[in-house]
Amino acid sequence: xxxxxxxxxxxxxxxxxxxxxxxxxxxxxxxxxxxxxxxxxxxxxxxxxxxxxxxxxxxxxxxxxxxxxxxxxxxxxxxxxxxxxxxxxxxxxxxxxxxxxxxxxxxxxxxxxxxxxxxxxxxxxxxxxxxxxxxxxxxxxxxxxxxxxxxxxxxxxxxxxxxxxxxxxxxxxxxxxxxxxxxxxxxxxxxxxxxxxxxxxxxxxxxxxxxxxxxxxxxxxxxxxxxxxxxxxxxxxxxxxx
Numbered sequence: 001x002x003x004x005x006x007x008x009x010x011x012x013x014x015x016x017x018x019x020x021x022x023x024x025x026x027x028x029x030x031x032x033x034x035x036x037x038x039x040x041x042x043x044x045x046x047x048x049x050x051x052x053x054x055x056x057x058x059x060x061x062x063x064x065x066x067x068x069x070x071x072x073x074x075x076x077x078x079x080x081x082x083x084x085x086x087x088x089x090x091x092x093x094x095x096x097x098x099x100x101x102x103x104x105x106x107x108x109x110x111x112x113x114x115x116x117x118x119x120x121x122x123x124x125x126x127x128x129x130x131x132x133x134x135x136x137x138x139x140x141x142x143x144x145x146x147x148x149x150x151x152x153x154x155x156x157x158x159x160x161x162x163x164x165x166x167x168x169x170x171x172x173x174x175x176x177x178x179x180x181x182x183x184x185x186x187x188x189x190x191x192x193x194x195x196x197x198x199x200x201x202x203x204x205x206x207x208x209x210x211x212x213x214x215x216x217x218x219x220x221x222x223x224x225x226x227x228x229x230x231x232x233x234x235x236x237x238x239x240x241x242x
Contacts, residue, residue: 029085029220032216033086034086034115034217036087036088036114036117036206037114037117038050038120039117039118039120040120041093044120044121044122044148045122046120048066048148048191049120050064050088051064052192052194052199053194054080054221055221055222062080064078064090073092075090075091077089082220083217083220083221085217086220086221091109092108094128094129105132109132111135111136111139111141112139115214116141116142116144116206117136117142117144118144118206119133119143119144119146121147122148125145125172125176130176130179133145133176133179134179137179144185144187144205144206145172146186146187146202147168149190150165150189150190169186169188172188187199187201187202200227203221206218207224
């Protein structure tokens, strides 16, 4: 009977060597470079962000050091040993002390060499932020407007936290109405609390703004990998509930 016959395909399957796909991600991003421009005044949280997005504390050995960028007129780039092709380039401070004539800063910035621009402030955005934003937008580069030190205005234990958060964001949108009208493209973050407010939303938005395989290169950051893993786990849970 047919059911009693041996199955030669079974033997063949057992002898087949399995293919290792573990290195395909590395191959797909080999030689791919991503350069993220970090822009703002000294003290606006740029260095702390570069540390936080890489999963480092300011006191860690490979962390960006505060004070280094205060008077420098040169860009300073930071990467990770395990992901050297992803660079966060801190541009010189846009304050008046560093560039009395802002036009000289605009001429200094080589927009085309960067994949995205992150513009930081610890207060309200000023005229220099607006001028720079307009120039970057004209080049069609991804741009993210970021308000840091949000914890100084929004205590974690405040029962009206969400309301205060929304008021600050609405004020930020009003502050930027000349160049930006969408509150979903402005971000309120705390580098000291990367698990709160818009930090994770910002990290994901940066990744999503990059074309493949640059996106895959950016996604190698442990912080992003954790977000992806959490998102996948949440989707799994939703699937089991349905």
